[in-house]
Amino acid sequence: MTGEAVVRAEGVSKSFRVGLRALRAVEDVSVDVGKGEILAVVGESGSGKTTLGRCLLGLTRPSAGRILFHGDELGRMGRRARAAFRRRVQPVFQNPYSSLDPRWSVERTVREGLDAFGIGSPADRRARVAEVLDEVGLPGRHARSRPHQLSGGQRQRVAIAAALATRPELIVADEPVSALDVLVQAQILNLIAELQRGHGLTIVLITHDFAVVEHLADRVAVMYLGRVVEVGPTADVLAVPAHPYTRALIDSIPQAQAAPASRAPRLAGEVPSPLDPPAGCPFHPRCPLAFDRCLEERPELVAAGAGRLAACHLVHPTSE
Amino acid sequence: MSALLRISDLGVSFGPASVLSHVSLEVGESEIVALVGESGCGKSTLALAVMGLLPPEASVTGSVRFDGRELTALAEDERRALRGDRISMVFQDPATALDPAFPVGEQVAETVRAHRPVGRRQAKARALELLREVGIPDAGRRYGDPPHRFSGGMQQRVVIATALANDPALLIADEPTTALDVTIQAQILDLLRDLRRRHRTGILMIAHDLGVVAELCDRAVVLYAGQVVESAPVGALFAGPHHPYTSALLSALPSAAQPRGSLATAPGRVPDPADPPPGCRFAPRCPLRRPACERVPALEPVADGHLMACWAASELACDEAPALARETA
Secondary structure, eight states, rough: OOOOOEEEEEEEEEEEETTEEEEEEEEEEEEEEEOOOOOEEEOOOSHHHHHHHHHHSSSSSSEEEEETTTTEEGGGOOOOHHHHHEEEEEEOSSOOSSSSSSTTTTHHHHHHHHTTTTOSSHHHHHHHHHHHHHHHTOOOGGGGOOGGGOHHHEEEEEHHHHHHOOOOEEEEEESSTSSSHHHHHHHHHHHHHHHHHHHOOOEEESOOOHHHHHHOSSSEEETTEEEEEEEEEHHHHHOOOOSSSHHHHHHSSSOOOEEEEEEEEOSSSSOOOTTTSSSSSSTTGGOOOOOOOHHHHOOOEEEEEEOOOOOOSSSOOOOO | OOEEEEEEEEEEEEEEEEEEEEEEEETTTTEEEEEEEEEEEEEEHHHHHHHOOOOOOOOOOOOOOTTTGGGEEEEGGHHHHHHHTTEEEEOOHHHHSSTSSSSSHHHHHHHHHHHHOOHHHHHHHHHHHHHHHOOOOOHHTTOOOOOOGGGGGHHHEEEEEEEETOOOOOOEEESTTTTHHHHHHHHHHHHHHHHHHHHOOEEEEHHHEEHHHHOOOOOEEEEEEOOOOEEEEEHHHHHHOOOHHHHHHHHHOOEEEESSOOOOOSSSSSOOSOOSSSTTTGGGGGGOGGGGGGOOOEEEEEEEEEEEETTTTHHHHSSSSOOOOOOOO
């Protein structure tokens, strides 16, 4: 990242109590997102990517560490700063079937943020709703529709319009296209790219899909069992992954092409339970390259080339 | 290859809504055929029609022959005898396919006992063998565990073990890896590949992920709005030429090769099955639309084993193979 960070996580951890044990969903994560940047957070189920997203949105309070928005700590903001934060940081969730209130019209859903923050006169709010619906490509006649009258793609447009209404700076989108068919997915990805370009929006894109990452993200953070194991510019990370887990994830993606290349060996086993994470490197039980040290000592994130960090004992730290 | 499953001119409608019309396809022994298309194209309806699980209000025309028997003419008890025995199915979400209250091993054993005159002990032995075959570690100890003690990938392995209980000749898999993480998906695809090799099982696989189709399947049948628009060996399908709908599906796949924000996509959406366009059903969204498209195009060969239903097909066949979506390094 270059320039000022819009949002920064510093040593953020979040555990949940499960019975008598602690589930460590996020462990000591530090990332920042620059203005106008799209940062992808990628990982499998249980990697902690959704919990990290909720921390960045201020919906979940970290157990340790802090979230800074333009340098102001989220937990220490006054009421006014907190309200400004909530106006300027907006979520888009995965499932447009459950994230919209089925009883509300499109107009009411999109207007909700404007009403809640008392932005503009009633006439201004109506105008703003029409404006954002136009921007997300939803014909104005749908303003009175209810969610059940819309397709999945149209619902996701409504969710994006609702997020945009208050003119946010930062959008945290959690799997915004994974419930959609490929042609509709392409339309929504194009829309996200257009919004980022047109408004200089900063976007945190949480996804499991590396194809979406490589198409859309400037930088990518790869999470495994609550920790960031690698972060860097998307093109560099995809071309030469520094962490064996990133390599395995990329190799697991089935390729739509005429002649499937020779297959890399599959990653054996599954993600261990975050209730009982392995000692040493959390990836060592599945890692084809693990050696003695990985069983005992957890690798720290170290510089692994320009703008890159990776947590692996096999990475030789670079000076940057 | 002898056809294990031969669907000819199948039509399924619900009142005025025609969900499938004039669908023909074949699955041979140890062949994996993909059924590709967006939601609402009729993929799952086709699977249910083969399984005999359509609701009673569905009206079915045409023929579904399995191993030489006409399935549409069978009585319900005859169909039930086939299901889980000679033909079985794997659904998308393993969590809903398993009974949450019963030990997984017993669920596999029950499927064995439903179709075979075997005692409990034999059924248990067979179930254990199946759980080991699909890669459940420590199967003996896990036999009595309820489904919630298993991860999604392990649950899907149990579902596959249940489907394999009686050595089916035909397996219908409805998006079997969609609910799974990518490293687990890769393991399940290996398992299906292995099954086909060892048991010569024919597999009809519903898939929306074209990467999965390219990796696993021999042939792909592309459905649009309830009709087959293209059918080809997978290699030929990805090499082109394509039906314009297939092209749209391929070029909409996100990748680094396309400039950000300019993924090709077709405008509009799949038509309402109660009111499909009169001619080619894809015409309203098609960049190659021409006057001829107001009439229904026939599914015709454009190359060996490659069928397409498109008035522009002959011209497409002369063009250079269209650039492909994912030219990933």
